[in-house]
Amino acid sequence: MTAPLLEVRGVTRRFGGLIAVNDVTFDVHAGEIVGLIGPNGAGKTTLFNLLTGVYPPSSGDIRLEGEASGGLKPHKIARRGMTKTFQNVALFMESSVLDNVVTGGLLNNALPEARDKARQILDRVGLSAIADVRAGDLSFPERARVEVARALCTEPKLLLLDEVMAALTPAEMEEVIDLVRSLRDDGTTFIVVEHHMKAVMKLCERLLVLNFGELIADGTPTEISRNDRVIEAYLGANFAKKQASQPVETA
Amino acid sequence: MTRQRLLPVLLFAGVIILALIPLGLDPRGYEMRILCITLLFASLGQAWNIVGGLANQISLGHAAYFGIGAYTSTILLKLFSLSPWLGGVIGMILAVAFALLLSLPTARLKGHYYALATLAAGEAIRVIANSWADVTGGPVGISVPYLPDGSLWMMQFSTVLPNYYLFLAALVVICLVFWKIKSGALGYRLRAIKENEQAAEVIGVDTYRSKLIAACVSAAITAFLGTLYAQFQFFFDPDTVFGVATISVKMALIAILGGVGRLSGPLVGAAFIIPMEEMANSYFGSSAAGLSQFAYGAILVLVILLNPHGLTALFAQLRDRFTGKGGSHDRSVA
Numbered sequence: 036m037t038a039p040l041l042e043v044r045g046v047t048r049r050f051g052g053l054i055a056v057n058d059v060t061f062d063v064h065a066g067e068i069v070g071l072i073g074p075n076g077a078g079k080t081t082l083f084n085l086l087t088g089v090y091p092p093s094s095g096d097i098r099l100e101g102e103a104s105g106g107l108k109p110h111k112i113a114r115r116g117m118t119k120t121f122q123n124v125a126l127f128m129e130s131s132v133l134d135n136v137v138t139g140g141l142l143n144n145a146l147p148e149a150r151d152k153a154r155q156i157l158d159r160v161g162l163s164a165i166a167d168v169r170a171g172d173l174s175f176p177e178r179a180r181v182e183v184a185r186a187l188c189t190e191p192k193l194l195l196l197d198e199v200m201a202a203l204t205p206a207e208m209e210e211v212i213d214l215v216r217s218l219r220d221d222g223t224t225f226i227v228v229e230h231h232m233k234a235v236m237k238l239c240e241r242l243l244v245l246n247f248g249e250l251i252a253d254g255t256p257t258e259i260s261r262n263d264r265v266i267e268a269y270l271g272a273n274f275a276k277k278q279a280s281q282p283v284e285t286a
Numbered sequence: 287m288t289r290q291r292l293l294p295v296l297l298f299a300g301v302i303i304l305a306l307i308p309l310g311l312d313p314r315g316y317e318m319r320i321l322c323i324t325l326l327f328a329s330l331g332q333a334w335n336i337v338g339g340l341a342n343q344i345s346l347g348h349a350a351y352f353g354i355g356a357y358t359s360t361i362l363l364k365l366f367s368l369s370p371w372l373g374g375v376i377g378m379i380l381a382v383a384f385a386l387l388l389s390l391p392t393a394r395l396k397g398h399y400y401a402l403a404t405l406a407a408g409e410a411i412r413v414i415a416n417s418w419a420d421v422t423g424g425p426v427g428i429s430v431p432y433l434p435d436g437s438l439w440m441m442q443f444s445t446v447l448p449n450y451y452l453f454l455a456a457l458v459v460i461c462l463v464f465w466k467i468k469s470g471a472l473g474y475r476l477r478a479i480k481e482n483e484q485a486a487e488v489i490g491v492d493t494y495r496s497k498l499i500a501a502c503v504s505a506a507i508t509a510f511l512g513t514l515y516a517q518f519q520f521f522f523d524p525d526t527v528f529g530v531a532t533i534s535v536k537m538a539l540i541a542i543l544g545g546v547g548r549l550s551g552p553l554v555g556a557a558f559i560i561p562m563e564e565m566a567n568s569y570f571g572s573s574a575a576g577l578s579q580f581a582y583g584a585i586l587v588l589v590i591l592l593n594p595h596g597l598t599a600l601f602a603q604l605r606d607r608f609t610g611k612g613g614s615h616d617r618s619v620a
């Protein structure tokens with residue numbers, strides 16, 4: 036087997052007394068679409084923040100393409116090919132949709148090429164019609180899409196998507212699933228955080244489950260759905276509540 | 287967009303008008319001096335706009351760069367009869383060195399903390415200039431040596447008319463620099479920093495580097511304007527060129543008042559603030575010198591209450607109201 040694209044070894048992050056991510060170890064190989072699930076507060080977003088350099092890990096190693104990336108500044112990690120979307124949406128709200136995406140394109144391109152690239156990506160993500168709208172004037176699902184487009188414009192090898200399907204209609208979710216698949220076919224690897232189980236099961240070939248900061252399972256969707264610790268974590272937490280609050284019917 | 291085409295035409299017309307104005311005025315008169323100071327502060331506001339406007343790094347220490355420029359060229363002229371053009375360039379280099387030094391502790395600071403840290407740094411330089419009397423002349427100030435046969439090379443003239451055209455040329459150059467930065471890759475990066483610094487980093491913007499480049503360009507320009515000021519004023523002291531109210535706050539105020547981050551902002555701000563201040567000073571006399579500062583404060587509060595995007599946005603809104611173009615969310619005004 037080829038060397039993993041991402042290696043995470045014993046990564047821990049503390050916030051004061053709270054251990055948000057606790058001794059997490061896993062690999063991601065190029066071409067995978069890995070789901071990262073777990074109850075609210077399990078540490079999913081924090082793990083993304085550690086991978087992309089928003090926070091340094093308290094301990095543990097992160098390697099991207101075999102080279103240590105833990106504790107590097109986010110722009111260095113982005114340059115190495117890993118970036119993320121923000122769960123709570125962190126667009127440049129006063130700028131147009133196009134300018135948001137162009138800014139991502141500047142990582143690897145001069146301005147004119149970044150503009151061309153941004154237009155192509157807006158096309159692909161289906162945002163061309165609102166290219167000139169101010170990001171702050173968009174609806175939440177539109178903003179999430181712009182997050183994806185902006186991240187894509189950095190030409191990532193590994194893209195971390197943090198709940199980009201929240202608040203989408205089932206039809207829109209299908210579009211995102213198709214988009215992620217086609218991007219994967221073009222060579223991008225994904226880790227996807229999503230609460231909507233049906234979408235996760237459909238999109239991902241492999242799932243990681245976090246609970247109270249610990250990685251409690253790593254396997255195929257079928258394995259995960261039969262895993263006792265996972266069922267306990269979800270039922271013991273707010274699995275039922277979470278499912279009930281989803282706007283769309285589940286399997 | 288017609289807007290985009292109109293802008294260069296308007297600016298070109300503005301430059302022509304500004305170039306013609308002095309022809310109708312007494313070249314030794316008071317009005318000429320006010321016009322020179324207005325042009326100087328429009329340039330200073332534009333230099334500040336590169337960091338304060340584009341990246342929202344609210345510096346209150348830019349007097350440090352201005353004073354470094356003024357003192358460097360003047361001291362070198364005094365000691366070695368060095369042309370202020372060369373002295374000014376050395377001043378720019380020293381100002382950039384100071385900006386780099388200052389960025390070490392301040393680049394990660396945000397908002398008020400950055401403003402306070404730069405304010406403190408500016409004040410520190412003023413104190414040093416006051417106490418280092420051997421070199422600077424101390425609190426009594428320093429005079430630019432008078433050269434009877436003035437020349438462009440020595441930046442000395444028998445009237446202020448050539449100074450006026452130097453200030454005008456400087457303003458044009460600085461506006462071009464600002465526009466180039468704003469519409470280029472660095473402008474995108476600085477805007478990203480302004481609007482969401484963490485997101486900017488995560489999508490690959492080296493925020494530290496971008497802020498540093500902006501700060502150095504701004505510092506260099508400000509320092510050269512200090513040299514132009516010294517050669518225009520012929521006498522200054524540390525409290526003037528390193529002053530918080532006289533330089534640092536005024537630079538910020540002019541840009542903020544006019545419309546922060548916009549090309550036209552500092553132009554409008556300076557055209558408004560400087561003549562008003564001069565009028566107030568001549569009307570009330572020097573006994574009420576604090577009054578203009580009070581007036582700044584009052585005007586700033588008013589503008590922020592009425593429209594936090596500054597006077598240019600306010601004008602645009604009024605114009606839209608009169609022309610019936612209800613486009614209040616047109617934020618792309620230069």
Ligand SMILES: Nc1ncnc2c1ncn2[C@@H]1O[C@H](COP(=O)(O)OP(=O)(O)OP(=O)(O)O)[C@@H](O)[C@H]1O
Pocket residue numbers: 050053055073074075076077078079080081082122
């Ligand atoms: N910057 C921070 N400072 C302090 N505590 C934090 C910080 N970021 C996250 N936490 C805490 O870490 C824990 C994990 O939070 P995190 O946001 O990673 O969870 P999550 O799995 O993404 O949850 P959700 O599904 O609700 O998005 C929570 O208890 C949270 O309060």
Ligand SMILES: [Mg+2]
Pocket residue numbers: 079080081122
């Ligand atoms: Mg989260």
